[in-house]
Amino acid sequence: MRIINGKEIADQLKNEMAAEVERLRSERGRAPHLAAILVGNDPASETYVKNKEKSCHEVGISSSVYRMPENTTEEQLLEAIDFINNDDEIDGLIVQLPLPKGLDADKVVSRIAPEKDVDGFHPINVGRMVLGQPSYLPATPMGIMLLLERSGIPTEGTRCVVVGRSNIVGTPVSILLSRNLKNANCTVTLCHSRTQNLAAVCRTADILIVAIGKCEMITGEYVKEGATVIDVGIHRVPDATKKSGYALKGDVKYDDVAGRCEFITPVPGGVGPMTIVGLLRNTLSAFKGEIYPSR
Template identity: 55%
Template sequence: MVILDGKKLSNDIKNEITEVVSGMKDRGEKVPHLAAVLVGNDGASLTYVGSKVRACERIGFESTLIHLPETTTEEELLKQVRELNANDDIDGYIVQLPLPKQIDAQKVLMAVDPDKDVDGFHPTNFGKMSLEMETFVPATPAGIMEMLKRYKVDTQGKHVVVIGRSNIVGRPMSILLSKKGNPGNATVTLTHSRTQNLEEFTRSADIIVTALGVPEFLKASMIKDGAVIIDVGITRVVDEEATRGYVLKGDVDYDAVKEKASFITPVPGGVGPMTIAMLLSNTLLARKRRS
């Protein structure tokens, strides 16, 4: 069994980007500038955005954090988005989700300039991804594809089961794994909450990508020997014995499943770090496009 170490891989990618940025500085070129818009004080969002800012500092990017109050109106946020679209100094930016209930997230994401949409959520970029054109691929799916590539996990002709159909992970994963290439060229089954007899699909799968958000949902009895397991889920589970009062759990019953898997991602330290690495990679691509 091989642990797919996202923390190590993400550090490798950050080091590679650092070298590119160093070269840009030596040539007197503008370095990439990533902005993040955070509305409110959601704990997970604060942690995630903070890690993005620190990552930018480490690799030599410029970064801007725009922290707006929980009471921000939809029009106020849209005004901020328009300002970022018009700001030539900003190469790419993200609007951190979730947003407060008074704001229509889809309306806001639609307002983002596709050329600065380093999250890859705009329909223009999603459509280009579907057509296998160069574009900004959503960071989590992009990170998983990079992980499969660097660990030389063969996906050609394999049966992949994706659990979860969100536009952020599940749907893009199904598209990317079925595209031409390796990783790619897989036969993909996209499952969801209405799928009947889910275990029939997972037991026949060579590769399982689960993005459900249900702690330890995938049991050892649901997979076949030698399956590749990619766990995207991460949930805080109360644990009074833990220092922080909680532990982080993925969608996979890790201790049991790892005994049958050929490759598996841990939680934490698997897919999560790769997400930030690929966001940085998208920002570098945005800067190169604007050169």
């Protein structure tokens, strides 16, 4: 069994990006710039945005956070998006989700200019991704693809089962893995809460990707001997032995599953650090005009 060290791979990729950012900054006279809008005071969102700022700083990408109160109206939020859309010195814009009640996330995301939509959630970018056209890939699926590639895990012709069909993880990663591309070409099955005999379906997987948001649901009986298991879930579980008072767990019961796997991602230190790499890559790509060359 080999543990896929997402932190180490993410650090390598960030170092590579830092060198490129520095080169581009001296050529163009400014660094790429990522803006985030944070509405309300959700503690998890605060942490995510802080981590994004820290990672931007590590690779030399400028970042700014627009904080808006919990009672922000949809009109005010859309105005803020328009303002950033029109700022030529901002390359990427994300609106941290979830939004407070009463704000329509679909409407808000659709207002972001597609060329600045570095989360890859805008319908135009999703459509382009599905059609195999240049687009910003959503960060977590991109991170998973990079993890597989950098770990040298063969994908072509393998059977892949994705559990969870969310718009941000399960569905896009199932599309990317089924593409006719180097480092993809899997035969993909996408499972969800109505899937029957889930454990039996999962046991057909050479590569099992789990994004269900159910703490440690996937046990050894779901995993074929010699499979690769990618655990996307993140859960805080109270743990008095930890200084923070909690431990992080995944959707996979690691101790039960690891012994059966050829490769497995841990939580923390697996998919999590790669997600931020996906966002940074998209921001750099926006700065370079790779997806929308007219910028």
